[in-house]
Amino acid sequence: MELKTKVDAPKNRQELFITRKFEIPVNLLYKAHTESEFLTQWMGTNVRKLEAKNHGSYQFETSDAEGNIVFKANGTFHECIPNERLIRTFIMENTGFDVQLEFFDFEALSSETSQLTMQIVFKSIEQRDRLLKMPFAQGLNIAHGRLESIFK
């Protein structure tokens, strides 16, 4: 069976590509990335701020059961073209990772299906590979420990 989500991390390049086909129309796929109500649900993080417009910014924050903040990320939108394209920066705070540049290409495959292609550009090949080697196998289950301790 063909995998729905594909990750391509070309050797000796400081970027990676994530591709996924969805059984939802492209406008819903775009909405899922630009409206806090939906982002909160699928990313599992609180959305503190989200201005999905050119030069707007966003802030994500996740707390554990005791209220400790275990994950904080933020960035700026450089370009938002509804149902077509998002370009944003992304940085996870207090992790030692530099800011990433992310390109999201949204494409309608039919009236009911769509595809997302993400291109993530890192500061260096080393940083990309470090991210890939993070403990994703545990689902990055940040509720089970402070994310910072994972990175250190």
Place this chain on the structure above:
Amino acid sequence: MKTRRDVFQAIADPTRRAIIGLVAVSAMTPGAIAENFDSTRQTISRHIQILTECDLLIQEQQGREILYHFNPQKMKEVSDFIEPFRKFWDDRFNTLEAVMKKHQSKK
């Protein structure tokens, strides 16, 4: 002396990926592999050498011939490297799809 080769570098090349595809079906001699390509035998032989150095292909001496086998275990190591990351995103995207489908049906 063998150079230690990077397996990711090895599979980055389309010809080498094609060779893996051929040998995965059945073990082949270098000559039989080369017949499938327009490149010179020397070029193909170089690709085979690289694949062998990083253990994606395994040599077997059969009489005067050398047969090349595919080593699936090594390939698995390669896919395992990004698999946890891929699975993480796959799970997230499955949730996204479910959330949006639910939203769609409410309208």
